[in-house]
Each structure stands twice: as C-alpha cells, then as structure tokens.
Amino acid sequence: MSTLIIGGGLAGICIAEQLKQIGEPFKLIQPTNIPSSTAVATGMFNPIVFKRLNLSWMVDALIPEMLTFYQSLEASLGVNLVEKHELFKKIKNQAYEDFWNKRLKDSEYTPFMGDINNTFGEVKQTGTLDCALLQTSYISKLKSEKLLIESKFQLENLVPDKDQLHYNDETFDRIIFCEGAFAAENPYFKWLPFKLCKGEWITVRAEEPMTDIVLNNVVNIIPIGGNEYKLSSTFTWEDLDWKTTPEAIDDLLKGFTELFDVPFQVIDQKAAIRPTVADRRPYLGSSPDDDRLFIFNGLGSKGVMLAPYFSKHLVKHIFRGEKLLPEVDIKRHYKRYLNRNENT
Numbered sequence: 602m603s604t605l606i607i608g609g610g611l612a613g614i615c616i617a618e619q620l621k622q623i624g625e626p627f628k629l630i631q632p633t634n635i636p637s638s639t640a641v642a643t644g645m646f647n648p649i650v651f652k653r654l655n656l657s658w659m660v661d662a663l664i665p666e667m668l669t670f671y672q673s674l675e676a677s678l679g680v681n682l683v684e685k686h687e688l689f690k691k692i693k694n695q696a697y698e699d700f701w702n703k704r705l706k707d708s709e710y711t712p713f714m715g716d717i718n719n720t721f722g723e724v725k726q727t728g729t730l731d732c733a734l735l736q737t738s739y740i741s742k743l744k745s746e747k748l749l750i751e752s753k754f755q756l757e758n759l760v761p762d763k764d765q766l767h768y769n770d771e772t773f774d775r776i777i778f779c780e781g782a783f784a785a786e787n788p789y790f791k792w793l794p795f796k797l798c799k800g801e802w803i804t805v806r807a808e809e810p811m812t813d814i815v816l817n818n819v820v821n822i823i824p825i826g827g828n829e830y831k832l833s834s835t836f837t838w839e840d841l842d843w844k845t846t847p848e849a850i851d852d853l854l855k856g857f858t859e860l861f862d863v864p865f866q867v868i869d870q871k872a873a874i875r876p877t878v879a880d881r882r883p884y885l886g887s888s889p890d891d892d893r894l895f896i897f898n899g900l901g902s903k904g905v906m907l908a909p910y911f912s913k914h915l916v917k918h919i920f921r922g923e924k925l926l927p928e929v930d931i932k933r934h935y936k937r938y939l940n941r942n943e944n945t
C-alpha cells in the first residue's frame with residue numbers, strides 16, 4: 602500500500618514530507634540528469650505583489666504554514682534553510698509612493714508593509730529559503746533511507762491493472778506526479794493550460810560593499826557576502842530551454858546599475874523553467890483517465906510559499922477525502938480535457 606512520487610523538486614519533497622508525517626509509505630523518483638527549477642530558485646518569499654501592491658494570494662494562511670514546515674525540516678535535516686529578512690522596494694515615482702502610503706493606512710497591509718525611507722518602502726515578513734540545500738539534503742536523506750529511485754520515470758514502464766499500478770518490479774496504489782515544467786508533456790495532464798516561464802539570475806562581485814540589505818529595483822539585489830550580490834530574476838515565456846543567455850545578463854544589470862555605480866564582474870549565472878500556469882493557481886487533483894494518478898504542480902514563481910500548504914491540502918484530500926479548494930482543483934479546467942482533441 603504505497604505511493605510513488607515523481608520528481609524531487611519542492612513539490613515532490615513537500616509531498617514526501619507530508620506522507621512521512623502521517624506515516625504513509627512512499628518512494629520518490631528523481632534522477633541526477635533531469636534539471637529542476639528548485640535547484641536554481643532564489644527562494645524568496647514575499648507577501649506583496651509589487652505591480653498592483655496587492656497582498657499575495659492566501660498569504661495569511663501560507664506564511665505560518667510555510668515557516669512551521671521548513672523549520673521542522675531544518676530540525677530533521679540538521680541544516681539552516683530559512684533566513685528571515687526585510688526587503689526594501691524602490692519607489693519609482695510619486696504615484697507609486699501615494700499608492701504605497703494609501704496601503705499603509707489599511708490594517709490588512711500593515712503587518713506586511715512599512716514606511717518609505719530614502720525612496721525605499723519596507724516589506725516585512727519576507728525571507729529566503731535555501732532551495733538548493735533543501736533539495737540536496739532531502740534527496741540524500743531519502744537515499745540513505747532507501748526511499749529514492751535514481752532513474753528517470755518512464756511512462757511506458759507503468760502497467761496499471763484494476764488493483765494496482767505496476768512500475769518495473771514494484772507495485773503502488775497511486776502515483777503523485779510532481780514533475781515541474783515536464784508535466785506539460787505528460788499525456789495524463791498535458792491538457793492543462795501550462796504557461797511555462799524561463800527564469801535566470803546572475804551573481805556579481807563588486808569592488809566595494811554596496812548594500813547589506815535586500816533591495817528590489819525591478820530585480821532583487823541580494824547580498825550574499827564578500828561584496829557578492831545575487832540579481833534575480835528574469836521572466837520570459839519564449840525560448841523555453843534551460844540555458845543561460847547574454848540577454849538575461851543585460852536585463853538583470855539594468856536594475857542594479859541604476860542604483861550603484863561601482864566596478865563589478867559577473868561571476869555566476871543560472872537558468873531554469875518555472876512550472877507556471879495560466880491562472881496562477883496550483884494544480885491539484887487526479888487524472889480523469891485514472892483516479893490513482895495525481896498531480897501536484899503549477900507552483901510558478903511562488904513555490905516556496907505555496908508548496909507546504911498545498912502539499913498538505915492534497916495529502917488530506919487523498920487520505921482523508923477532504924474536498925479540494927475549487928481554485929486549485931484541476932477540475933476547473935475539465936472543459937479543456939473534454940475538448941483536448943480540438944486543443945492539440
């Protein structure tokens with residue numbers, strides 16, 4: 602009686618941990634040669650959407666759940682994963698400043714926003730999860746517990762019969778697909794409207810210190826020690842490969858050189874594909890073709906905040922029969938499933 606999880610990014614790791622916490626047996630498949638958005642993610646959590654100065658969706662529920670969840674992982678893995686810090690947003694013009702000050706008068710926003718000082722507005726309850734460290738330490742723990750299968754999941758090797766799902770020489774009761782951007786090619790779920798988004802970041806080393814706080818001037822400028830700063834990140838919906846580009850360097854440097862005029866060099870660059878979806882809400886639920894095949898996806902650019910809460914939500918749905926929130930239930934797109942032959 603067990604679950605097979607496909608993919609060891611944030612989604613798969615959070616599902617695995619939720620199953621562990623309720624004592625449900627599982628195995629997770631993650632090879633070393635398929636890329637992952639989690640390995641590259643900057644890992645920031647931020648309760649404010651800067652464009653419209655709105656609160657991020659469900660922030661009151663997501664932030665406490667996220668902090669408890671990652672703190673418990675820090676304890677079990679013996680690593681520091683979360684760094685809480687403030688973030689200071691560059692206020693570009695008078696209209697934005699007026700809007701910011703209007704929000705400050707709204708009690709819903711005051712736990713998350715502070716005053717403007719020297720053209721930067723304070724954002725509270727932000728921080729960074731070390732996603733790459735979480736991934737490497739969690740996967741190596743699974744390996745030591747013999748819960749890791751280190752090969753690519755091959756759909757053609759899956760043999761479902763009426764009682765069980767046979768995969769190679771093992772049998773499972775269900776599969777939870779947490780394949781990130783690769784789900785857009787999964788025949789069971791590719792009818793869902795993915796809107797994948799490539800992202801890149803760079804690290805620059807400056808000749809002198811520039812800031813010891815995290816700034817946002819379109820891009821986040823994150824001090825990482827030794828006069829080095831991570832500039833994160835770009836958003837592009839074309840040329841969806843996992844390769845770094847010179848264009849991203851130019852884009853990322855704009856926000857940086859606008860604020861700082863010191864010599865620097867670019868010392869690192871990474872790229873990945875975010876599992877972003879059209880309506881910006883996660884994908885949870887089971888395949889209309891086989892109700893033992895589940896998906897947990899669509900974490901987009903907010904995986905750090907979304908994954909703990911919604912992995913628990915899906916696990917409660919599967920094991921306790923609790924109803925999924927309509928906003929995250931893939932049933933919201935069933936019309937596309939019914940019309941899938943017209944959409945392809």
Ligand SMILES: Cc1cc2nc3c(=O)[nH]c(=O)nc-3n(C[C@H](O)[C@H](O)[C@H](O)COP(=O)(O)OP(=O)(O)OC[C@H]3O[C@@H](n4cnc5c(N)ncnc54)[C@H](O)[C@@H]3O)c2cc1C
Nearest residue numbers: 608610611612637638639642643644645754781800904905
């Ligand atoms: C540049 C950049 C910056 C980002 N910054 C942030 C940030 O600051 N804050 C934030 O919240 N989010 C950020 N994100 C988004 C974040 O990375 C995602 O929300 C999150 O990591 C998605 O997790 P996932 O598990 O769904 O996908 P992934 O991390 O991509 O994991 C999917 C996994 O499935 C595996 N897989 C796929 N197919 C198979 C198969 N057939 N067999 C076995 N394994 C398979 C892949 O190898 C991969 O490891 C950023 C993303 C990028 C690209």
